Amino acid sequence: MVFWEGWDRKQPSFFYQKIIKLTPAQKDQDHIATLIYSNPKIPDRTQSILNNQPEKAASSLEQSARILEAGGASFIVIPCNTAHFWIDQIRQAVTIPVLDMIEETALYLIQDIGLTKVGLLATLGTIRANVYQEKCEKLSLEIITPTDEIQQQVMNVILEIKKGNKGETLQEQIVRIRESFQEKGIQKLILGCTELPLLFDKQTEWAIDPMDVLAKAAVKKALNL
Numbered sequence: 001m002v003f004w005e006g007w008d009r010k011q012p013s014f015f016y017q018k019i020i021k022l023t024p025a026q027k028d029q030d031h032i033a034t035l036i037y038s039n040p041k042i043p044d045r046t047q048s049i050l051n052n053q054p055e056k057a058a059s060s061l062e063q064s065a066r067i068l069e070a071g072g073a074s075f076i077v078i079p080c081n082t083a084h085f086w087i088d089q090i091r092q093a094v095t096i097p098v099l100d101m102i103e104e105t106a107l108y109l110i111q112d113i114g115l116t117k118v119g120l121l122a123t124l125g126t127i128r129a130n131v132y133q134e135k136c137e138k139l140s141l142e143i144i145t146p147t148d149e150i151q152q153q154v155m156n157v158i159l160e161i162k163k164g165n166k167g168e169t170l171q172e173q174i175v176r177i178r179e180s181f182q183e184k185g186i187q188k189l190i191l192g193c194t195e196l197p198l199l200f201d202k203q204t205e206w207a208i209d210p211m212d213v214l215a216k217a218a219v220k221k222a223l224n225l
Helices: 011-022 045-050 055-070 082-093 101-112 124-128 133-138 148-162 168-182 210-222
Strands: 002-006 034-038 117-121 142-144 188-191
Touching: 011 034, 011 210, 034 055, 045 055, 045 082, 045 124, 055 082, 082 101, 082 124, 101 133, 101 188, 101 210, 117 168, 124 148, 133 142, 148 168
Parallel strands: 002 034, 117 142, 117 188
Antiparallel strands: none
């Protein structure tokens, strides 16, 4: 079985589609039994980090993990980048494994496609909390974060996507942001916020979606591959 937690109203179905597509199923019964718990009442993760009040989100995240475990989950995956700031606390709250999307992504970039320098698009909370930076640097993967000006643009894009806006203007803005990173010699951009991949109908050659990496890891674990 594979189970995960999602709380943004778009994330669970978007991530679940990835699970379905990656599962080598020939009939209904070949698919993976899945429990989705979407809790929109969890306090804003970015604001909890920026306001130095991590406990606001921590208790809700821990409780959500316990609900999944009580529901019969054999392991948990979390399709939210910023929430990984609390992954150690979440792991301590349950007895079942919790996959780490950040670590899985870093290992994929280094071991599977041989990258050495990447850029990061993420919420300000994820950037400030060094959610990606610490793990990438430990694995000798150089990671470039946005300037303050570019970071504000990234946040604007993320907030617009949350409102349901996926228009051409936003996509053009992401292209300009990408170009600013390419000038720094990055090989790929990590779409380190689960809203960002919603802008694109297909995978892009210049970006890595950590949810894709996590979905592959979840299917592999669920099927004992």
